[in-house]
Amino acid sequence: MTEEYAAAVVGAGPVGLNAAIQVQKNGFDVVVLEDSEEIGLPCQCSGLISRSGYEGLGLKYDKTIVNRVRGARIFAPDRTEFKVERFDTVAYVIDRPKLDKVFARDAKELGVDIWLNSSVVDVKDGTVFYKNKAGKGEMVKAKAVVGADGIVSTVRKSMGIEAQKEWYVPGYQITGRGKFDPDFVEVHFGPWADKFFAWVIPESKTTARIGLGVTGKNARTCLEQFMDDRGIKAQKLDFQAGVIPAGPPVTNLVKDNVLLAGDAAFQAKATTGGGIMLGIEASNHAAKAIVDHFKYKTPLTSYQKHVEPVTRELEIHWRVRRYLNQLNDEDLNKLFQRMKAAGMEKFLSDNADMDKPSSFLKKVAGSPKMWMMLPEMIKFLRG
Ligand SMILES: Cc1cc2nc3c(=O)[nH]c(=O)nc-3n(C[C@H](O)[C@H](O)[C@H](O)COP(=O)(O)OP(=O)(O)OC[C@H]3O[C@@H](n4cnc5c(N)ncnc54)[C@H](O)[C@@H]3O)c2cc1C
The missing domain is CATH 3.50.50.60 (FAD/NAD(P)-binding domain)
Incomplete structure (x- = not known):
C-alpha cells in the first residue's frame, strides 16, 4: 500500500x-x-552566512561555525581596493x-x-x-x-x-592551505570571473575556501588564472564544483x-x-x-x-546582478572609483546588510553625501 x-x-x-x-x-x-x-x-557551498540572518532566524547551530569575519576586501579588475569593515563579527564561515x-x-x-x-x-x-x-x-x-x-x-x-541558462553560474572552489587574513573575506572582480566574481573565504589563518563563478568558460581553469593573477598561493586540499543560483x-x-x-x-x-x-x-x-x-x-x-518581503529583497539582488552583468572591466573600475570618491566604504561599513539591501538603499537616498551615487542606484534598480 x-x-x-x-x-x-x-x-x-x-x-x-x-x-x-x-x-x-x-x-x-x-x-x-x-x-x-x-x-x-x-x-x-562556500558556507558564508550573515550574522544578522543567522541571529534573526534564531538558529542555534554555533558548533557549525568555523570562523567569524568582520568585513570584506573587495577588489576591482584594476585592483582598486574597497574595504568594508566592522569592529565586530559580520558573517560566519560555517561547516x-x-x-x-x-x-x-x-x-x-x-x-x-x-x-x-x-x-x-x-x-x-x-x-x-x-x-x-x-x-x-x-x-x-x-x-x-x-x-x-x-x-x-x-x-x-x-x-x-x-x-534560463544565464541564471545558472558554474562555480569551482578549492580548500587551500596557505597564509590568509582570518578576519576578512576577499571578493575579486576580473576577466577570469566574467559575470560573477572570485572569492577567498578564510577558515583560519592557514586555510581558506578559494573559488569563483564564471559564465561561458571552464571555471577550474579560470580559478587557476585568478590565483596566478592575484598572487594567491595555496596548496589544494580538496575541491568542489557546483551551480551557483543567479x-x-x-x-x-x-x-x-x-x-x-x-x-x-x-x-x-x-x-x-x-x-x-x-x-x-x-x-x-x-x-x-x-x-x-x-x-x-x-x-x-x-x-x-x-514570503513577499523576502521576494522583494531577492528582486533587488536580481536587478543589481543584471546591472553588473552589463558592465565590462573598465566600467567596473570606474564604478569602484566613484564609490570610493562618494565615501561609500565608510557608508557601507556602517549601514550594509549582506542579505537585505532595501534598508541600505533607503539610507543612501536619505544621505545627501551619497547622492552622487544616485544615478548608479537608479541603474541598479532598473537592472
Ligand atoms: C560554489 C557555491 C558556493 C556557494 N556559497 C554559498 C555561501 O557562501 N553562502 C550561501 O548562503 N550560499 C552559498 N551557495 C548557495 C547555497 O549552497 C544554496 O543557496 C543552498 O544550499 C540552498 O539550499 P537548498 O536547501 O535550497 O538546496 P540544496 O542545499 O541544494 O539542497 C537540495 C537537496 O535536494 C536534493 N535533491 C536534488 N534533486 C533531488 C531529487 N530529484 N530528489 C530528491 N532529492 C533531490 C539534493 O541532493 C540536495 O540535498 C553556494 C553555492 C555554490 C554552488
Missing part, C-alpha cells in the same frame, strides 16, 4: 529540512526524500555539511522520516514519484509537497516553471498542493549566489502556510503573500 504523510519535502538541504522541522513541530507527519546517500554531501547534518538530526528527533537514496522524478496530484537505490519506481502520497530540491529542481520542472526569484511559488522553496525557487541572492539564509527564511513561510492550511483550511497560496 502507498504510504501517506501530511507533508512530503523533496530535498534534505537546509531549506527542505527546516520546512520539515517547522511542519512536524506542529504535529503533522513529514517525510523528506533525498537523492544523496549522505546528508550534506556532496558539499557545493556546511555539518549544518545540514544537525538540521537532519533535529528533524529526526522530532519524528521526521528522512529517506535517503530516494530520487524524486515527478510530483503529480499529491503523489511523489521517486526511484529508490535499486532504481525501482516507488511513490508516496502527501497533502502538501515542498519542492526544496535545489537549483536543478525536478519539482520546479513538474510545476511547469522554466529557468536568477530572479520564482513568483508562482504554489501550484495545487506543491510549494517551492530555496534554490529550487531561486530564493538565493543573485548578486552573490548566497542562498542559505533567505532560503531558510522563505521555508519558514512555506511551513506556516502548510500548517495554517491543515489547521484552519487557509489556502496554501498564503505562502506567496507571506
Whole structure:
C-alpha cells in the first residue's frame, strides 16, 4: 500500500529540512526524500552566512561555525581596493555539511522520516514519484509537497516553471592551505570571473575556501588564472564544483498542493549566489502556510503573500546582478572609483546588510553625501 504523510519535502538541504522541522513541530507527519546517500554531501557551498540572518532566524547551530569575519576586501579588475569593515563579527564561515547534518538530526528527533537514496522524478496530484537505490519506481502520497530540491529542481520542472541558462553560474572552489587574513573575506572582480566574481573565504589563518563563478568558460581553469593573477598561493586540499543560483526569484511559488522553496525557487541572492539564509527564511513561510492550511483550511497560496518581503529583497539582488552583468572591466573600475570618491566604504561599513539591501538603499537616498551615487542606484534598480 502507498504510504501517506501530511507533508512530503523533496530535498534534505537546509531549506527542505527546516520546512520539515517547522511542519512536524506542529504535529503533522513529514517525510523528506533525498537523492544523496549522505546528508550534506556532496558539499557545493562556500558556507558564508550573515550574522544578522543567522541571529534573526534564531538558529542555534554555533558548533557549525568555523570562523567569524568582520568585513570584506573587495577588489576591482584594476585592483582598486574597497574595504568594508566592522569592529565586530559580520558573517560566519560555517561547516556546511555539518549544518545540514544537525538540521537532519533535529528533524529526526522530532519524528521526521528522512529517506535517503530516494530520487524524486515527478510530483503529480499529491503523489511523489521517486526511484529508490535499486532504481525501482516507488511513490508516496502527501497533502502538501515542498519542492526544496535545489537549483536543478525536478519539482520546479513538474510545476511547469522554466529557468534560463544565464541564471545558472558554474562555480569551482578549492580548500587551500596557505597564509590568509582570518578576519576578512576577499571578493575579486576580473576577466577570469566574467559575470560573477572570485572569492577567498578564510577558515583560519592557514586555510581558506578559494573559488569563483564564471559564465561561458571552464571555471577550474579560470580559478587557476585568478590565483596566478592575484598572487594567491595555496596548496589544494580538496575541491568542489557546483551551480551557483543567479536568477530572479520564482513568483508562482504554489501550484495545487506543491510549494517551492530555496534554490529550487531561486530564493538565493543573485548578486552573490548566497542562498542559505533567505532560503531558510522563505521555508519558514512555506511551513506556516502548510500548517495554517491543515489547521484552519487557509489556502496554501498564503505562502506567496507571506514570503513577499523576502521576494522583494531577492528582486533587488536580481536587478543589481543584471546591472553588473552589463558592465565590462573598465566600467567596473570606474564604478569602484566613484564609490570610493562618494565615501561609500565608510557608508557601507556602517549601514550594509549582506542579505537585505532595501534598508541600505533607503539610507543612501536619505544621505545627501551619497547622492552622487544616485544615478548608479537608479541603474541598479532598473537592472
Ligand atoms: C560554489 C557555491 C558556493 C556557494 N556559497 C554559498 C555561501 O557562501 N553562502 C550561501 O548562503 N550560499 C552559498 N551557495 C548557495 C547555497 O549552497 C544554496 O543557496 C543552498 O544550499 C540552498 O539550499 P537548498 O536547501 O535550497 O538546496 P540544496 O542545499 O541544494 O539542497 C537540495 C537537496 O535536494 C536534493 N535533491 C536534488 N534533486 C533531488 C531529487 N530529484 N530528489 C530528491 N532529492 C533531490 C539534493 O541532493 C540536495 O540535498 C553556494 C553555492 C555554490 C554552488
